[in-house]
Amino acid sequence: MATRSIRELVKLKYNHELPTCVEFSSRAKLCMLRSLCLKVGIQIACREYTFDGSDAFSEDDILDLFPVVKTNMPRVSIIF
Numbered sequence: 001m002a003t004r005s006i007r008e009l010v011k012l013k014y015n016h017e018l019p020t021c022v023e024f025s026s027r028a029k030l031c032m033l034r035s036l037c038l039k040v041g042i043q044i045a046c047r048e049y050t051f052d053g054s055d056a057f058s059e060d061d062i063l064d065l066f067p068v069v070k071t072n073m074p075r076v077s078i079i080f
Contacts, residue, residue, distance in 0.1 A: 026051065041068040
């Protein structure tokens with residue numbers, strides 16, 4: 001549903017047709033999995049993951065959960 005509306009918006013605004021199916025390499029899929037885990041605070045087991053089906057990893061692969069702390073305090077590199 002959301003991908004269809006994104007496709008329509010891109011077609012309308014940029015006059016460009018997005019492909020319906022995008023293939024990702026196994027390395028790109030692994031990078032996306034790592035990024036997802038860092039953003040949501042999940043540590044998963046180190047093994048070869050196959051992304052062929054809907055069951056890329058299971059509950060047994062989750063080793064730990066850690067809090068993701070965001071701050072709005074600016075970092076100052078020069079201290080007076």
